[in-house]
Amino acid sequence: MSNSAPSSRAAVFLAFSLVWFSSHVLTAGHPDYADALAKSLLFFQGQRSGRLPPDQAVKWRSNSAMSDGSAANVDLTGGYYDGGNNVKFNFPMAFTATMLSWSIIEYGGRMDGRVHDARAAVRWATDYLLKSAKATPGKLYVGVGDADADHRCWERPEDMDTPRDVYAVSASAPGSDVAGETAAALAAASVVFRAADRAYSRRLLAAARDVMAFAWQHQGKYSDHVGGGVGNYYPSHSGYKDELLWGCAWLLWATKNSSYLNDLISLGANDDLDVFSWDNKLAGARVLLSRRALLDGDERLEPFTRQAEEFICHILPNSSSPSSTTAYTPGGLMHRPGNVNMQYVASASFLLTTYAKYMAASRRRAFSCQNSRPVTHRNLRALAKRQVDYVLGDNPLGMSYMVGYGARYPQRIHHRASSMPSVAAHPAHIGCQEGYRSYLNAPGPNPNVHTGAVVGGPDENDAFPDDRVDYARSEPVTYTNAPLVGCLAYFAGSYKN
Ligand SMILES: *[C@@H]1O[C@H](CO)[C@@H](O)[C@H](O)[C@H]1NC(C)=O
Numbered sequence: 001m002s003n004s005a006p007s008s009r010a011a012v013f014l015a016f017s018l019v020w021f022s023s024h025v026l027t028a029g030h031p032d033y034a035d036a037l038a039k040s041l042l043f044f045q046g047q048r049s050g051r052l053p054p055d056q057a058v059k060w061r062s063n064s065a066m067s068d069g070s071a072a073n074v075d076l077t078g079g080y081y082d083g084g085n086n087v088k089f090n091f092p093m094a095f096t097a098t099m100l101s102w103s104i105i106e107y108g109g110r111m112d113g114r115v116h117d118a119r120a121a122v123r124w125a126t127d128y129l130l131k132s133a134k135a136t137p138g139k140l141y142v143g144v145g146d147a148d149a150d151h152r153c154w155e156r157p158e159d160m161d162t163p164r165d166v167y168a169v170s171a172s173a174p175g176s177d178v179a180g181e182t183a184a185a186l187a188a189a190s191v192v193f194r195a196a197d198r199a200y201s202r203r204l205l206a207a208a209r210d211v212m213a214f215a216w217q218h219q220g221k222y223s224d225h226v227g228g229g230v231g232n233y234y235p236s237h238s239g240y241k242d243e244l245l246w247g248c249a250w251l252l253w254a255t256k257n258s259s260y261l262n263d264l265i266s267l268g269a270n271d272d273l274d275v276f277s278w279d280n281k282l283a284g285a286r287v288l289l290s291r292r293a294l295l296d297g298d299e300r301l302e303p304f305t306r307q308a309e310e311f312i313c314h315i316l317p318n319s320s321s322p323s324s325t326t327a328y329t330p331g332g333l334m335h336r337p338g339n340v341n342m343q344y345v346a347s348a349s350f351l352l353t354t355y356a357k358y359m360a361a362s363r364r365r366a367f368s369c370q371n372s373r374p375v376t377h378r379n380l381r382a383l384a385k386r387q388v389d390y391v392l393g394d395n396p397l398g399m400s401y402m403v404g405y406g407a408r409y410p411q412r413i414h415h416r417a418s419s420m421p422s423v424a425a426h427p428a429h430i431g432c433q434e435g436y437r438s439y440l441n442a443p444g445p446n447p448n449v450h451t452g453a454v455v456g457g458p459d460e461n462d463a464f465p466d467d468r469v470d471y472a473r474s475e476p477v478t479y480t481n482a483p484l485v486g487c488l489a490y491f492a493g494s495y496k497n
């Protein structure tokens, strides 16, 4: 670069403007991340199944599915509904618990008073996952509720009268995908509760070890064995090697037992990819393992660091990375075709802030994507912040995609309990078909504001119809909020009001 006077004046001016701009943004222009964090956690209360506790703050929900498990003479009450329906799908529920746990492990120190709520959100899932793992020796329960029958009804969970069949995997009908994810969830949660509740943490870890051994010894895909639509709604398209890697990575963290390290290296799970989701955990496992490589100097894990960076090179915008494979809307939101785009935005943003954190704490100053300009931890944080800010309303429509946050947010989310009057407001039973006629297809806003629910989000052109029937854009899911909790805590700690 030339050092002539005019260009250095320009550089000083530019630097001055940037400082002004960023300090302006720091003090006034950024979203209220702490408020969004509190709301993102409240969302999980609205998704609760089973008997609600006395401190339940979301009052438009009541007890539901109180005899779940009775079809197999076991207690499988509790856990979460994944989105706007009334089925308990353990596969995405376990992923939710893993990501909530990871959020607390990395960012719990930035949650202030909210860490208690965050742990409660994990525990609501892990209490249920423990039942699923322990209720019947030799079986892992993987879901409750006939998903096809449930999707033919628009009913409040409290009124639900569709069959509550239970589904399980076993040695003769294996499911290493759901078992690997369940082991990951239990192991990650055991780290969360290590100081807060030592006895609970030990129970979680013991169950995690058993479930991981089962996943490893009896390999298969649960959707090949499990009926009732449960395996069809959430089949692991990516197979189960990614969950075996992820489960071993979490058990390695929780136990420090190097047999999990040997196992995970032996998997040779090397697919190149640009997505991290309830289906495919490879990118998450790579970032998680890179922590050990970058911070503890474990050289056997170096290949995972490289793969984590390749993933990031795929999700960066094409202006910063020649190997980008990720589209962005004109307003700057990452966009994948298909349903519930915000899940990918939230999980990718979590990996960006987390990898940035590991880089900043290690000597990894920068990496490059096929000879791109060096990518630093600051670049990763800036991209994650752009995504989170978009979710919270910094977008062409000025629309917050988190219900109850900001001045404008979705009014007609695709969610049975939110779209129908509460049992307190309307005690009489509302039947399956009446729900469709009177509530799903009603034009007005939902009667119950599902505070903190983050919907699927806008289309590839930043447009959002706010249409209850449009589940791809209007349904909130637990596995969007779970990684978002971590990002919000991270930014809440960096930009205090
Ligand atoms: C490590 O894990 C393996 C496999 O689960 C187990 O066989 C072994 O006993 C464990 N080692 C220790 C020291 O706990």
Ligand SMILES: *[C@@H]1O[C@H](CO)[C@@H](O)[C@H](O)[C@H]1NC(C)=O
Binding pocket: 318, 319, 326, 327, 328, 329
């Ligand atoms: C870069 O990304 C933008 C936005 O997603 C897209 O419109 C453009 O075609 C891409 N350019 C290249 C060279 O891929």
